[in-house]
Amino acid sequence: MEQNIYGIMAEFDTPTELVDAARQVRDAGYTKTDAFSPFPLHEIDEALGIKRSILPYLIFAGGVTGLLSGLGLVYFVHVFDYPIIVGGRPHFSLPAFIPPVYELTILFAALVAVFGMLFLNGLPAPYHPVFNVPRFAFATREKFFLIIEAKDPKVRLRREHEVLWKA
Amino acid sequence: MQDEKDLQEKLRPAMIEGDHSFASVTDKISDVTLKKRTPFHWFIGFAIAFMVAQLLLFSVIWLLANGIGVWGNNQPVGWAFDIINFVWWIGIGHAGTLISAILLLLNQKWRTSINRFAEAMTLFAVACAAMFPLLHTGRPWLAAYWLFPYPNTMGIWPNFRSPLIWDVFAVSTYATVSALFWYVGLIPDLATLRDRAKNKYFKFIYAALSWGWRGSARHWHRYEITYLILAGLSTPLVLSVHSIVSFDFSVSQVPGWHATIFPPYFVAGAVFAGFAMVLILCIPLRHMYRMQDFITHTHLVYMAKVMLATGLIVVYGYAMEGFFGWYSASQYEVFMVKNRIWEGPYWWSYWLLIFCNGLSIQLLWFKRFRESEFWLFLISIIVSVGMWLERFVIIVTSLHRDFLPSSWAMYSPRVWDWTMFIGTIGFFFTLIYLFVRFVPIISIFEVRTLLPDANVHGHHQDFEENVNEVEYTYDRTDPPNE
Amino acid sequence: MVYNRCVGTRYCSNNCPYKVRRFNFLLYQDWNTPQYKLMRNPEVSIRSRGVMEKCTYCTQRISAARIESQKDGARKIRDGEVVTACQSVCPTDAIIFGDMGDPESRLRRPRKISVITIC
Structure with missing residues (x-):
């Protein structure tokens, strides 16, 4: 069952909330995370701990x-x-x-x-598990998403849920 | 919230008018493309443009069937409408790259809502331009591949010291990089269209074109690097392209062509003509699709100012051409200046040029004219004509009276010269109409970043960790008393 | 002129101060009538439309002279060995062809009347 879950995703209304949440997720020790936004956010690189690209x-x-x-x-x-x-x-x-x-x-x-x-970036990628979330269509319009992937070594679904809900 | 807005208003002129959110911006711009009903005026405009474009098709077929002799070109005027149109079109294209690349590097936020269609204009103008150097050759079926570095069966290579070969490299690189830049800018917006399209087929096409873009933070990170570096690459590229186009003339030895001022003077002229074309396109466009919120009066005024500045550089170029003719003390150069300005049979084209490019733009010093769409549109059209005349003056009046009086002759265009020129205008507008219908005319994701909501607000806990961060994220939109 | 390679940009013609270059704006040659083939010099190529024309100094005659000189043990081409077509038909001997670099050449001899020299 758990193997089929790609990750857990939270939706936010504003970039500020997303960045805050990303910082908390990072501080909680998660590394296999990603954020989705309808436009580039400079703050998210630091918040998610994204290294400068080569x-x-x-x-x-x-x-x-x-x-x-x-x-x-x-x-x-x-x-x-x-x-x-x-x-x-x-x-x-x-x-x-x-x-x-x-x-x-x-x-x-x-x-x-x-x-x-x-x-x-691994593009073109016609399929990606995040597209399975129906509300994810808003990621290219107005909403902000944060995901913790299931392959993260720290993931235990329950705790995961709490961290995202608190954020 | 109201304080924030007031403060922003004070700090810089509004780039977006009206009350907009991420969703409303997205919907407003993408609806132009996704709306089921295409406006009636689109069909009329497209039909006219498409019909005029057929003129091009017909002229090209006639040209290929009969040869360059169908044009008015002859001895000694070997280049005429063909190269005039080439330089004119490619110059128009330059404003798009200037807006998208140079203004990005200069951090000018006002580029955001005009860069998409300015870049489209670049692509289409380059497509029109690239046709001419190919078709003006005597044997275009060979030129199409011999101009590229490829040895023929006799082992002969192109001469890389020739400005015409430089031109091939410059124009083809410019077309490729402009297309890449435009497409990269489109990917996130195509993803938006994919997610918003209701029609199954459109959804599929936009999905395929957006290459599975999902707005991931890691993707955005690399995307921004690419976009910025492409801008950094396009900037020297665009300056080099028109410099190289001007080398076609300045590296040669014809009086009136052989001038060291040409590269900067051509680049300024290109930007000048290009901004005129951007204004010609965007003034009707903002009304047709009710985009006044995004293409505001501020944008038009800024473009008018760029036009005035580059126009004055061009006028300086005219003055310097005259000065160098005299200063060279070469009888041919002195004669060229006299012939061009008052003695020759084409004196009228020079004075018309001075009127179009030199006098008409002086109105832009006055706020009244800068802020009137009617005057801006009119001046832009006059400038476009003027920039075409500039190339006429440089090419035809220099060639028709060169060194030996025995070879002097007049040039007059024939019907196929005109049909081909007008045909490219039709082709250009056909492409513009298709673009307006199927692609978001304004960069949606970049407009989103202009909204006050797009700023990330700092928190007090971060203040201790990273002072710079908070300074930055507080930005100018936060009320100071918070 | 390399006729085979010319794509016809007319750049050389624009730059030529003497305008000796002429462009085939249209197809001036009849390529199809078989009888005309007999009329033509087989050593001279027929230029198609879209190709720039320029005097080749009768390159076929120069080649023939060069081959002869090679056969004779790689000697230099003698003065007057190459006679261009225009020179051969000029009744007043106004056209002289030769090596300007050779001080013994007929071209370098003092002339009593001014003549047009091609070299």
């Missing part, structure tokens, strides 16, 4: 990859594979290569930013 580093790495592949491309083409003198410039005429290399840097970084975010 995403910025991935994006930086994406940008560097774009830079290197852009430089590699122009070097390969104009120095190695098809060297041709245009306008009396050297084969590797860096100033003239800046625009395409620059654009490739931005392109790669932006692609990593978006697809990295989706990947780390």
Whole structure:
């Protein structure tokens, strides 16, 4: 029976209540928790103890990859594979290569930013147990939800209930 | 509650008018998309736009069947309407990125209710723009892939030192990043539509498009990082794109094109033209869909001010073009300036340009005109015409009188030049109409954050733990006496 | 000009100070009539529409001369060995083709009348 329960969820009307509740849940020692809100809340990161994502580093790495592949491309083409003198410039005429290399840097970084975010978020996720709560449809409208997942080592359903009700 | 509101009113002009809650904001904006009955004016507008768009289809087919010769382009005016329209459209697109990215980085809250359709405008304008450099080539069926780095069977590569190749990289990157930025901004709102849609099919489509977004705190955390970094990437991108477009001219050697002022002057012109287009779109839109609560007079006034500022930079650019022509002491440059302003046959286009871009915006110094929707709309249309003329002046009047008098000639557009241009306008508005019907025109989740209720209020127990936190969460909306 | 690679942006034409480049705005050649094939020089490609035209200095004649010089043991191409088509038909000998870098070339000799040199 208990294995089928994904977690226990509480609904709140305001972000303040959600953040308060999240802090209490965190202080009570729960770690497998999550909050749902219709817009980003900066306070919830601290309240739930969410660590800063590694995403910025991935994006930086994406940008560097774009830079290197852009430089590699122009070097390969104009120095190695098809060297041709245009306008009396050297084969590797860096100033003239800046625009395409620059654009490739931005392109790669932006692609990593978006697809990295989706990947780390586990999206697309057509199904998720939270959608089984009928009132959860309001999470994209006006309500705020807090969940303690059943796989949290501290979960014993009764206590869990009390913590959320008190909040 | 009343105190809070009064205090907020005093501290900054209202970005949302009327009494709104999270639910009312959500319902009001998403109803435009989800309402069963599409307003009648939508059908009329869409039908007109769609018919005009057919003109584009017809012109493109005619062009592909016969060649560039159907246009008025000839020696020595090798570029004309094609590149004018390209630069015009891509310039219009820039305001969307400016609003969504640069104003986000500058923490300007007023961007929130206009960024969604400004970004849509960017995408559609870039779609119209990207058509021209492709179709203006003699052999577009080859250009479509030869312009990208791909060696042909003879092992010949594109020349990466050419501004036209830079253009390909800039415009394609810009289109991709703008589309990503727009779509990322849409995901939470598509999830809202998914949860609110009654129609089974719409629900399915919005569910598929929102990729299972559920508003989890961890997701929001990464989402915000992505959104901010995308804004940070788009900002240098948008500045580089129009700089690179201006390189098409400034890297060349034609008098009137070869000018170092071009990149900043083009970027300012792009933002100028783009804000004019945003105003042209948002003034009717806010009335049609009764969005006056979200797109307030404050928004219009701010946009008018940006238009005035960028317009003045553009006017400075005109002055500098004249100055450099004289200062260069090159007979060709001096002749170009004289020819452009009073001696040449196209003098009228220059003075019309000065009227549209230089004189008409001076009205915006006055509060009376800034706050009148009628005048803003009129000035925006004049500016759009003016920015088109600017590219006409730069491209056509520079080319038609270049170095050797023996090759001088006049340019006049033919019917296919006009149909193609007007056709892209129809195509643009067709896309805008579809967007207005199927996608929330205002970013719902961002508007929610503007409501006073969105602030998390601190508690006294936290005060001892983290002083900064309380400072921050008390924010400006808490009554000081609490 | 690399006709095969030209997509026809007309950028070179806009920038050409002498406007020697001409663009095939429409399809000026008849590609289909079989009899016309006999009329054409097999060594010169027919340009399609959408391609920029420019004097190639009779690249086919230069190639032929180069091949000859290679056969003769990789010697230099002699002065006057390459005669362009326009040069060969010019009755007043106004057009001279040659190597400007070669001090012995006919091009470098002092001329009594001013002539148009192509190089």
